Amino acid sequence: MQRVVISGTGLYTPSESISNDELVVAFNAYVQRFNEANADAIAQGTVSPLAESSSEFIQKASGIKSRYVMNKSGVIDPNRMFPHIPERADDELGIQAEIAVLSAREALAQAGKTPADVDAIIVACSNMQRAYPAVAIEVQHALGCGGFAYDMNVACSSATFGLQNAVDAIRSGSARCVLVISPEITSAHLEFRDRDCHFIFGDVATTMVVEAAETCTVDGAYEVLGTRLVTQFSNAIRNNFGFLNRCDESGVGTRDKLFRQEGRKVFKEVCPMVAEQIVAHSTSLNLNVNDLKRLWLHQANLSMNELIAKRVLGREFSRDDAPVILDEYANTSSAGSIIAFHKYRRDLAAGDVGVICSFGAGYSIGSVVVRRC
Numbered sequence: 475m476q477r478v479v480i481s482g483t484g485l486y487t488p489s490e491s492i493s494n495d496e497l498v499v500a501f502n503a504y505v506q507r508f509n510e511a512n513a514d515a516i517a518q519g520t521v522s523p524l525a526e527s528s529s530e531f532i533q534k535a536s537g538i539k540s541r542y543v544m545n546k547s548g549v550i551d552p553n554r555m556f557p558h559i560p561e562r563a564d565d566e567l568g569i570q571a572e573i574a575v576l577s578a579r580e581a582l583a584q585a586g587k588t589p590a591d592v593d594a595i596i597v598a599c600s601n602m603q604r605a606y607p608a609v610a611i612e613v614q615h616a617l618g619c620g621g622f623a624y625d626m627n628v629a630c631s632s633a634t635f636g637l638q639n640a641v642d643a644i645r646s647g648s649a650r651c652v653l654v655i656s657p658e659i660t661s662a663h664l665e666f667r668d669r670d671c672h673f674i675f676g677d678v679a680t681t682m683v684v685e686a687a688e689t690c691t692v693d694g695a696y697e698v699l700g701t702r703l704v705t706q707f708s709n710a711i712r713n714n715f716g717f718l719n720r721c722d723e724s725g726v727g728t729r730d731k732l733f734r735q736e737g738r739k740v741f742k743e744v745c746p747m748v749a750e751q752i753v754a755h756s757t758s759l760n761l762n763v764n765d766l767k768r769l770w771l772h773q774a775n776l777s778m779n780e781l782i783a784k785r786v787l788g789r790e791f792s793r794d795d796a797p798v799i800l801d802e803y804a805n806t807s808s809a810g811s812i813i814a815f816h817k818y819r820r821d822l823a824a825g826d827v828g829v830i831c832s833f834g835a836g837y838s839i840g841s842v843v844v845r846r847c
């Protein structure tokens with residue numbers, strides 16, 4: 475069977491970051507204004523008062539300390555509470571394609587490749603800027619690549635699902651070198667006025683260069699030993715935004731058209747599934763969990779990752795076993811495990827094995843077992 479490697483990764487990090495304290499100041503100002511504006515209705519019991527958020531809760535419940543965003547001023551303006559991202563003309567590069575291209579250029583340079591070497595691009599992420607033309611085709615055009623390109627969405631698991639598609643394409647001979655790009659502008663799909671989730675997400679873009687081992691020219695690539703995907707329907711994480719919305723005016727702009735979740739339910743249901751999947755996947759490749767030198771896990775919640783790492787490895791969690799980037803980046807949806815892989819893989823030795831694992835809405839779980847060449 476054709477051996478396939480990840481030969482380069484790239485990361486685009488927005489220049490603006492919001493600390494928990496800054497986010498909470500804005501949120502609490504919004505809450506005070508809302509409660510003052512609705513004082514009579516609150517007194518009559520027809521409107522519920524909003525409760526304030528706290529930095530201590532956010533860090534304790536999630537491990538998140540800050541998040542990068544495409545636009546900070548709009549998010550922390552209590553009169554607005556969402557980013558300013560001006561629309562661009564059809565003949566300008568779209569913002570999602572722009573950040574995708576920036577991360578792709580870094581990944582290509584790391585892999586010693588040029589756009590001419592790329593013959594497939596998969597843009598895999600939670601939220602697409604538009605229905606068509608595919609963002610991936612715009613990225614293909616902007617980079618000057620040949621071949622084909624398409625978008626796909628499996629929420630937080632998009633990057634690992636995209637990675638399996640890339641590996642399969644190379645093995646089947648339909649492509650030689652594939653970019654898997656996850657440009658996540660989560661801030662545009664987050665309700666910053668909702669105390670339960672206003673702190674969760676951040677913006678970022680990642681790219682992986684995936685190619686046949688025989689064409690790889692750089693040291694330190696990671697061979698993909700196996701991919702395993704699983705999905706199981708759940709409404710616990712849901713977003714009803716879509717093209718049918720305008721067909722029922724009563725639902726336009728309502729709360730369900732942005733991200734919402736039952737966080738505790740997700741936590742309880744997903745953690746055991748993920749731990750079981752990593753163990754079963756490793757075993758199917760004749761690996762013992764003691765062979766796993768690193769888990770590059772999805773970055774949603776620190777306690778979740780501690781629990782999963784402990785269940786899989788059978789020892790106390792250490793950041794060396796399962797690197798943490800969510801403290802700085804928050805949950806960047808599909809990009810989280812790839813940021814961890816991008817930042818924390820150079821210290822492993824040739825032959826060391828690890829697992830990239832994503833999990834989230836769907837539910838969806840993707841695990842990819844890799845070995846340093």
Ligand code: CO8
Nearest residue numbers: 527528531535600630660663669733737738774775834835
């Ligand atoms: N400040 C202060 N108190 C708060 C706040 C706040 N901001 N928020 C809630 N509280 C209170 C609650 O009211 C509650 O109070 P009480 O006990 O009096 O009822 C108490 O704190 C505890 O609330 P929770 O039970 O909700 O808190 P948890 O301890 O469960 O923590 C988390 C909440 C952090 C959300 C946690 O449940 C979690 O991280 N769960 C895992 C979620 C997860 O991994 N989801 C994956 C989603 S991502 C995905 O799949 C991709 C989607 C696509 C991206 C879209 C982009 C926008």
